[in-house]
Amino acid sequence: MRTQVCIIGGGPSGLLLSQLLHLSGIDSVVLERHPRDRVLSRIRAGVLEWGTVEMLEKAGAARRMQAEGFPHSGIRLAARNRGFRIDFNDLIGRRIMVYGQTEVTRDLYAARDAAGGRIVHEAQGAALHDLGDRPYVTYVRNGTEHRVDCDFIAGCDGFHGVSRASVPKAALRRFERVYPFAWLGVLSRTPPVSEELIYANHPRGFALCSMRNDTLSRYYIQVPADDPIGKWTDAAFWDELRRRLPQEAAESLVTGASIEKSIVPLRSFVAEPMQHGRLFLVGDAAHIVPPTGAKGLNLAVSDVFYLHEALAAFYEGDRLAPERYSDRALARVWQATRFSWWMTSLLHRFPDTDDFGQRIQEAELAHLERSAAARTQLAENYTGLPY
Ligand code: FAS
Numbered sequence: 001m002r003t004q005v006c007i008i009g010g011g012p013s014g015l016l017l018s019q020l021l022h023l024s025g026i027d028s029v030v031l032e033r034h035p036r037d038r039v040l041s042r043i044r045a046g047v048l049e050w051g052t053v054e055m056l057e058k059a060g061a062a063r064r065m066q067a068e069g070f071p072h073s074g075i076r077l078a079a080r081n082r083g084f085r086i087d088f089n090d091l092i093g094r095r096i097m098v099y100g101q102t103e104v105t106r107d108l109y110a111a112r113d114a115a116g117g118r119i120v121h122e123a124q125g126a127a128l129h130d131l132g133d134r135p136y137v138t139y140v141r142n143g144t145e146h147r148v149d150c151d152f153i154a155g156c157d158g159f160h161g162v163s164r165a166s167v168p169k170a171a172l173r174r175f176e177r178v179y180p181f182a183w184l185g186v187l188s189r190t191p192p193v194s195e196e197l198i199y200a201n202h203p204r205g206f207a208l209c210s211m212r213n214d215t216l217s218r219y220y221i222q223v224p225a226d227d228p229i230g231k232w233t234d235a236a237f238w239d240e241l242r243r244r245l246p247q248e249a250a251e252s253l254v255t256g257a258s259i260e261k262s263i264v265p266l267r268s269f270v271a272e273p274m275q276h277g278r279l280f281l282v283g284d285a286a287h288i289v290p291p292t293g294a295k296g297l298n299l300a301v302s303d304v305f306y307l308h309e310a311l312a313a314f315y316e317g318d319r320l321a322p323e324r325y326s327d328r329a330l331a332r333v334w335q336a337t338r339f340s341w342w343m344t345s346l347l348h349r350f351p352d353t354d355d356f357g358q359r360i361q362e363a364e365l366a367h368l369e370r371s372a373a374a375r376t377q378l379a380e381n382y383t384g385l386p387y
C-alpha cells in the first residue's frame, strides 16, 4: 500500500489528523490496533477548549456536538467545603464545551467513513522503518503481513504506543513528574450535582464533579496511587465524595450505581523533540498531563493543528515546513503542562502537604476568589491559550 501520511493510532488525534489532511487533498491511512468498538468503549476526557470545538467544526465533525454538547461559561472551585465560581465568559469572553471524548471519537470515525477514509482496525505489531527519506510501516492483520510506504509517519498511538519507542533513546529528552496519587473515576446514570464542574480541595484529598449530559454524571476522587479498585464499593465512593464537596453539593448529591469505575494514575510527561526524521509524535504519544486541567485531549488537538499546517505547507512547496512542527507544538505543550501541574499542586493533598501546606493551598484559593487578575489567569489557561 502507498500513501502520503501513515497514521499510527485511531484515537482522536489520528482521526482528526486524517480528516484534516483529507480536506487538504492529502492522502493518509490510519492503522489502529484495536477493533473500533473497543476504541469507542473508552471513557476519557469530558471538557473541550473552544479551540478544539473550532477544529472539529473545521473537520466537519461538529454537528452532533453542537446539538448535544453543553457550552459552559465557568467552573467552580472549592476549599473547606465551600465553593466559589470562576466566570470565564465574564472575565475573558470565552467558554468551554462539555462533550465526552468518546463522542468526539465517534463523530470523527463517522466523518472518516463518510469521506471514504482508509482505517485499518486490528493492525497488530506495527513497526516503523527507515524514518529518514523513505519511511514505511509494516503490520500484521489476520496473520498476513502488510507494508505501507509513505512520505511521513504520524505517531498518534498514545503513551504506550510504538512510535515514541521507535525513536533512538539518545535522540529524545524525557521530562517527567509522577504524582504520588491517582484518580478514582465513576460514571453514573444520575443527574449532575451542579450545572458546572466543581474542583474541590479538601484535607482528605481532591474531588471533581463533572458530567456527560443531564442524566449522566462523572465524578472523581483522589486516592493513593496504589489503591486497589476492589476496595471502593459504590457506597464508599459516594460517602468519600460527599465529605470533600461544598456543603450544598454534598447535600443535593444524587447517587446511583456506577456504570464505569476506574483508577487513573497521574503523571506529567513531555518528550522533546516531537519529531525524528519523517516521524512526528502527536498527542499522548509525545506528552501526558494530569487531567486536573482538562488538557490531555485538547493538547492532542493543537498538535494536530500544527502538524496539519506543516504537512499542507510541505505539499504546497514549502519543503522546510515540517521542521517547524516540534518547536511550535512544544511551546503550547509546555504552557498546558505548567497549568496542569499548577492546578494539580493547588488542589491535591500531597504526602508532604502538612497543615502549613494545606493553609497555603487554601490561601491561594481565597486569593483566586478575591482577585479578578488571578481568576483571569486561570480562565485564560483553562479555556485554552491561542494556537
Ligand atoms: P489515545 O491514547 O486516545 O489514542 C491512541 C490510539 O492508538 C488508541 O486507539 C490505541 O489503541 C492506538 N494504538 C496504541 N498503540 C498502537 C499501535 N502500536 N498500533 C496501532 N494503534 C495503536 N484527558 C482529559 O483532558 N481529561 C480527562 O479526564 C482524561 N481522562 C483520561 C483517562 C484515561 C484512563 C486516560 C488513559 C487518559 C485520559 N485523558 C484525559 C487523556 C486522554 O483524553 C488523551 O489526552 C487523549 O486520549 C489523547 O488522544 P490521542 O493522542 O489520540 O491518544
Ligand code: PHB
Binding pocket: 044, 045, 046, 047, 197, 210, 211, 218, 291, 292, 293, 294, 295
Ligand atoms: C471529565 O469530565 O472526565 C473531566 C473533566 C474535567 C477534568 C478532568 C476530567 O479536568
